[in-house]
Amino acid sequence: MPKIKLDKSKCIGCGTCWVLCDKFFSAGDDNKSTLKGSSNGQELEVDEIGCAQVAVDTCPTQCIKIL
Numbered sequence: 001m002p003k004i005k006l007d008k009s010k011c012i013g014c015g016t017c018w019v020l021c022d023k024f025f026s027a028g029d030d031n032k033s034t035l036k037g038s039s040n041g042q043e044l045e046v047d048e049i050g051c052a053q054v055a056v057d058t059c060p061t062q063c064i065k066i067l
């Protein structure tokens with residue numbers, strides 16, 4: 001299964017990912033992005049990548065990866 005990986009240390013909290021892909025992303029308590037349903041907010045296994053690819057392609061700091 002593919003895995004979405006988010007590097008919070010590079011996130012600037014711009015909101016692009018959770019606006020374009022609220023299935024997987026939301027605003028965390030730290031005002032940075034967090035992966036919904038992830039224990040640490042930074043790694044999530046998914047059945048299908050779906051809109052996460054749009055988030056990868058549009059994140060201004062390139063802190064989202066799909067492995």
Ligand code: SF4
Nearest residue numbers: 011012014015017059
């Ligand atoms: S698009 Fe990138 S920088 Fe912006 S909130 Fe999402 S992860 Fe953070």
